[in-house]
Amino acid sequence: MVAAPRPARRLAAPEPGWTTSADVVVVGSGVAGLTAALRLRRRVGSVLLVTKTVLQSGSTLWAQGGIAAALADTDTPQAHLEDTLTAGAGLCDPEAVRLLVTEGPARVRELVGLGARFDTDPDGGIALTREGGHHADRIAHAGGDATGAEISRALVAALEAVRHDPGIEVIEHALVLDLLTGAPDADGGPGPVCGVSLHVIGEGSRDGVGAALGRAVVLATGGIGQVFLSTTNPQEATGDGTAAALRAGAAVADLEFVQFHPTVLWLGSGARGQQTLISEAVRGEGARLVDASGHRFMPEVHELAELAPRDVVAKAIVRRMAATGADSVFLDARHLGRAFLHRRFPTIAAALAEHGYDLADDLVPVAPAQHYHSGGVLTDVRGRSTLPGLYAVGETACTGVHGANRLASNSLLEGLVFAHRIADDVVDRLDAGELPVTDPVERPGEPALVPAASRVAVQRAATSGPGVIRSEAGLAAAAGALAAVPTDAHARGDVLGAPALAEWETTNLHQVAGALTHVARLRTETRGGHFREDHPQTRDAWRVRQVAALDGDGVLAVRTVPVARPD
Ligand SMILES: Cc1cc2nc3c(=O)[nH]c(=O)nc-3n(C[C@H](O)[C@H](O)[C@H](O)COP(=O)(O)OP(=O)(O)OC[C@H]3O[C@@H](n4cnc5c(N)ncnc54)[C@H](O)[C@@H]3O)c2cc1C
Numbered sequence: 001m002v003a004a005p006r007p008a009r010r011l012a013a014p015e016p017g018w019t020t021s022a023d024v025v026v027v028g029s030g031v032a033g034l035t036a037a038l039r040l041r042r043r044v045g046s047v048l049l050v051t052k053t054v055l056q057s058g059s060t061l062w063a064q065g066g067i068a069a070a071l072a073d074t075d076t077p078q079a080h081l082e083d084t085l086t087a088g089a090g091l092c093d094p095e096a097v098r099l100l101v102t103e104g105p106a107r108v109r110e111l112v113g114l115g116a117r118f119d120t121d122p123d124g125g126i127a128l129t130r131e132g133g134h135h136a137d138r139i140a141h142a143g144g145d146a147t148g149a150e151i152s153r154a155l156v157a158a159l160e161a162v163r164h165d166p167g168i169e170v171i172e173h174a175l176v177l178d179l180l181t182g183a184p185d186a187d188g189g190p191g192p193v194c195g196v197s198l199h200v201i202g203e204g205s206r207d208g209v210g211a212a213l214g215r216a217v218v219l220a221t222g223g224i225g226q227v228f229l230s231t232t233n234p235q236e237a238t239g240d241g242t243a244a245a246l247r248a249g250a251a252v253a254d255l256e257f258v259q260f261h262p263t264v265l266w267l268g269s270g271a272r273g274q275q276t277l278i279s280e281a282v283r284g285e286g287a288r289l290v291d292a293s294g295h296r297f298m299p300e301v302h303e304l305a306e307l308a309p310r311d312v313v314a315k316a317i318v319r320r321m322a323a324t325g326a327d328s329v330f331l332d333a334r335h336l337g338r339a340f341l342h343r344r345f346p347t348i349a350a351a352l353a354e355h356g357y358d359l360a361d362d363l364v365p366v367a368p369a370q371h372y373h374s375g376g377v378l379t380d381v382r383g384r385s386t387l388p389g390l391y392a393v394g395e396t397a398c399t400g401v402h403g404a405n406r407l408a409s410n411s412l413l414e415g416l417v418f419a420h421r422i423a424d425d426v427v428d429r430l431d432a433g434e435l436p437v438t439d440p441v442e443r444p445g446e447p448a449l450v451p452a453a454s455r456v457a458v459q460r461a462a463t464s465g466p467g468v469i470r471s472e473a474g475l476a477a478a479a480g481a482l483a484a485v486p487t488d489a490h491a492r493g494d495v496l497g498a499p500a501l502a503e504w505e506t507t508n509l510h511q512v513a514g515a516l517t518h519v520a521r522l523r524t525e526t527r528g529g530h531f532r533e534d535h536p537q538t539r540d541a542w543r544v545r546q547v548a549a550l551d552g553d554g555v556l557a558v559r560t561v562p563v564a565r566p567d
Contacts, residue, residue: 149347261369
């Protein structure tokens, strides 16, 4: 019997000293949050967009390779669907994928209409390339390898153009702490979501902890990368949205499916935090993986060789590293030539140069690192979570489009498509008089605050437990290490008086790591991004999703839900 974690239902924080309200509160300003806010604007009375640091932030800014959509005459949404389902290893929600691939091309064209400048082919059309797991050229890219930065630029410019309009308000440096909830339902189940508590580093009346009330809240807080010692994600990716939703009683799903990107620059075992990603597109253009003796090993592992799905490449690299006793393998792009490499991948070339590498001259050491979280807050295809009033979108959501493993470049697309769907659903419901204004009540139980000094202990546990290679022994040890982390820094007076930004984030990391470790332990098979060396087979009995939520006693209860088979 595996003991389940009991994450606290709220963060320890001062009482809100100020209150604001809007019809809809959108949390996060990556592709998902910006798209939702822009589409909601003017269609509802008022939108409040809050974001942890500045508007241009989150993983969106760092996305390199591109955005997948069946834009070519020779491609079809059906072909995109099939590739997505294959990568998802039997756990994708076929309806969610169908919506992604059929609505995706229109959303990308709208982005172009909004001002996003994608790279073009000689005829002036959008240039399309290929990435791992795709059987067609369908990846639109911008600035060579700076797709996310261009998408972010275009969306932020569109927002800046209307920022002073009545009807939309933006608060930067606003860290959302908890979801505010109304009274529990008649059966004692979680109450509706009616806003957020947040800490703002601001001026005048909007400084410190406050409350932002809304008839609907859209969580678009991005990924969980900082749960691990090494990740491609920026520092904002601390799983805040997933943790806050869990505390409020929402269901989360597929948490065990973490994607480790195969080709992240290896800077030694002491490297911490955000590391340099070398996009799949470099392999898409012909770069090869070789081991320490120069042997190219991927053709003997998979028919797509270096362009096999990411989990296949990541596992093959880890196995090769184990077989050769090396800390990394190497990316060999030397045959592609300096002029091409520097023109096509300027961002990567500049990042590598900072560490003394040049793709044109060097074998570049790479190893897998955390990259993407397929799981998150469970939603339906309208973006609705299991709690009334709460929506989730982008990397913090789990729509089911990624299943056990995300197909490359589907996540920016997911943010666009489902943010659009959420905005439409919210508008319909507000027009229909649904989503009533609700007063928040305090959730019961002791609040939690994990000391910032425990952050590395949490990251170490996550990396050695639910890391690239998992086993019962490693996961049990991680669960033990996480259970030993103190969660009462507030009671011990460690952080009295000061804003507890680092502690709030560390508490979120701790809760996400605990839930992730637990469900990874329960899934006794290997599938997609979940690689159990003690259970190396994929088992048909496990063709189910794990959905978790706090029960009435505050224990993380996990149930399995069958997945629809594609038509
Ligand atoms: C290096 C890298 C390369 C990638 N390349 C690609 C690619 O080529 N193609 C692709 O499709 N995907 C790619 N991805 C993945 C993709 O970028 C992300 O999945 C996607 O951008 C997530 O968008 P989002 O809007 O959900 O979250 P994000 O873009 O991460 O934005 C989250 C937002 O929420 C804010 N936030 C977080 N917590 C709080 C809080 N508590 N309170 C208030 N605000 C908060 C953040 O500050 C940020 O503004 C890449 C990711 C990385 C890291």
